Amino acid sequence: MAEGTARDVRRERLRRWWRGRLATPVDAPLPQRRLFLIPTRFGLGWATLVVVLLLFGINYQNNLAYALAFWLFAIAVVALLRGWFNLLGVTPALHLPRDVFAGGEARLRVVVRARRPRTALELRVDGAEAWLEVADGVGEAELSLPTPTRGPFALPWLRLETRWPLGLVRVVAWVSHDAELLVWPRPLEEEAPSGRRRDADEAAGDFAGLRRFQPGDSPGQVAWKQWSRSGVLATKQFSAPPRRECWLDYDACHGTPERRLSLLCARVLTLHRAGERFGLRLPGLTLAQGEGDGQRRRALDALARFAPPTGEGAG
């Protein structure tokens, strides 16, 4: 076992070193030493063609055949350089999607910046591919990656490549990043709502006054009328807590751990949509009550990271 871990450590170290040798970190311009030129099959065919034409010129003493052979060779050299310049100095940036649920897909946005216009860049991540052009200094592409399971999603490196201008050679660059994508559980609506909810039109607590709006306040409590008059965003304050406290409890749900998490996920979403306050209790983790976007994100992240306690089989 110890041997195994030692080997793992060594392998990890090797991988890290290799990664450093091979890839460019995201948000940095691609340097010369990280662009790799790989001839395509067509490029090898082109080389053969040049040799054949040269032999043709020699055997028939035909100067135009010589000229064509040399021209094709020179064109290949220039195309190689132009392809290399097409990728040199490109700065890729990665934008992770906000909400990713299991069973759906993650839509990665990759924005590529460069001073010169670039043509026909090909972007590949994990089997998904997209094409982009850089015009006016910026180009962007969207990649859809399927996310079947809940939990941290190890996003592989990006691969930027181009076969421009003739397809004789592939210029490849790998882009490393340390972004982690957290996939939330798939929301599962339950048939009978277990959490008792108040009617929406029941009066809230007594109105106590306004305070300045802070990001994260529930949109249901923003004084929209005042905003429309004065243009100042304010939040209504109530003397009493406006709602009954609502706790989402893992142990109160039934089914396999994954099903429970899905149920909890769906309820977090509905509570957030209704603008309610809620808290979350998972085995070994309690999330204090709160509301708004921050609370929703914290709760869903907790659900995504939750590792079901061992010994609890399929219940």
Place this chain on the structure above:
Amino acid sequence: MRSARPAAGPPGGRSSRRLEPALLRELFLGQCLVLALHLAWMPAWLAALALAVAGFRGWQWRRGLPRVGVVTRIAAVGGLVLALRWEYGTLGSMDGLIGLLLGVYLLKLLETEDRRDARVVVMIGLIATVVAFLHDQGVPMAIGALLALAWLLQSLVRLAGGRDPRQAWREAAWLLALSAPLMALLFVAFPRLGPLWSMPQLDRAATGLSDTIAPGDIAELSRSADRAFRARFEGPEPAPGERYWRVYTLSHFDGVRWSRASPEQLAATLERPVEAFAGVGTRTPWQAPGGTRFRAELLLEPDSRPWRPSLGAPLASGQPQRYLGDGTLEGLAALSSRALLRLESSGAAPAHPDPAGSRWHRLLPVEANPRTRALVERLWRDSGGDPDAYLRAMMARFGEAPYRYTLSPPRLGGSDRVDDFLFDTRAGYCSHYASAAAVMARMAGIPARVVAGFLGGERHPDGHYTVRDYDAHAWVEVWREGGWQRLDPTAVIAPERIDRGTQAVEAGGEAFLADARFSALRLRDVGWANRLRLGWERLEYRWQRGVIGYQRESRRSLLAQLTEGWRALWARLETWLPGRGVLATTLGLAALLLLAAGAALLVRLGVVRWRRRRDERRLVGALQAWLARRGWAAMPGESPAAHLRRIALEAGPAGRALNDCAHDLERLAYAPLEAPERAARRRRLSRRAAEVRRRLPRPRRGG
């Protein structure tokens, strides 16, 4: 801020297997361009095949039909092979192989489904382009091939992901332009090797002179304007009456036609080794190389026979040739493409006896032409048995009797043709007269032979001569003591033929150039057209001589010139730079390089400074200074933007521009902008500043 639009996939992206019709159309047009190079030599039905394949693909695309099955493809290839066999009789000939290549190139479009297939099509197209150079290497062919190459390149760019044609064309143009210098360098510097192994050759039709002359042959040639060869002289050029290009000697007469006896035939007939009649080398083994008069550089047209023309007897050549005993020349092989030959020649008939001997040159069919024989005996008696006087009398007789020179003489039949010609028809052209003169000389016991070759040639303004088929000519050589003598009966009958060529002979107007109906030569009398033709021919000649004829020797001389130039430059540097020796010169060069680098640095600094002058702070600073001069100075501690805004309140018509200036300045200073937007805002700022200067009301008093 401008929002970036996500790029769509490439045309018919790699994920989608099928090519879109636009790309198929590209490929088809490329095929048409490559076929156009072969148009003059390929069977016409290949064009129909191209159209059929393209039409089928279009129909298939519109109907959404599946791809062509294996059976159809095999049937198409089989049909192609059968058609080629029917056309050429065999597939083994070079023509058949080229036809097969073109046919496969066209049929490949049937099964072109994805990018890989499309690239294969382009590759075959490049091979077909190079094969077209076997037929011809002229300027039009080179231009056509360049067009085809550009088209194929831009198809490849489209295949690699270029989306609109304009972008693809621009990229292809860049590729061609940037690679041209490297191509030229390789073309000049690459060593020219001999053929590594023998390849199948195209069968060239034998045109022009043949090695037998029956009356009627040379008249055929006068109907054609094809180029026979071109020549350029180093040193003296021959006068019009000296341009007798010897090609063959015809020494065997059977009563109807004169024909050539090749060294092999002579060796077999006279039972002597072939070496007695021909020798290979760069110098003639027959004659002392003293009497060189003309040094010519010949640009020969491809022909199936290895004949080489020479002005008089050939003496020495640049490459090894086969020198024949009769004072003519042969190449070691037939020419499949144009070639250069440097030749020194005597300008006169050979001075050495023919190894075949004088008996061979006195043979005649017995019992033929009795009237001529009687005439010869009478002339021989009149001249008192002196051969020279006899020959003079014979030539004078051609001049005085009612003999006519015409290119369309009445036909001769029967067995005594010389009789019929001399006493009945009395009209003919060079071969009739040469034949009759040679027969009359032989009847008098004087060794004689007919020489077939060319007389004349058109001199270009830039000094090279073009000799065409209609310049073909026949004359006589007779053996007198110590050498052969040229006799040209035509010079007596039609002297204008000697000075001005065949076209000068009025009687031949009907037949002259009859087969070259659309030749530019028919417009000789139209001034501008003739100038145009001469210009084109000069260009063509330079192209053929400089580019197509760039072989081992010319490469060596060019490189020698270049090294010579380099040496001269180096010597000049050494005299110009102080100090002596290589070290000092190198140091001097290093100093020069340093100076150049310093100059480049200064230029760069200037550019940076100029850029900085477009910097927004400088712009606004200049504007503020200008405002201060007009009494709108800034208060102490006031930021530029605040200053402009304060003035804007009282500046009337310039107020908006001032506010815009302030706004843009702040954006440029504090907002994280993309480079393009930054540039746009800078431009706007400078425009607005100019507007402020235009619109600001008159300056206030005081300040």
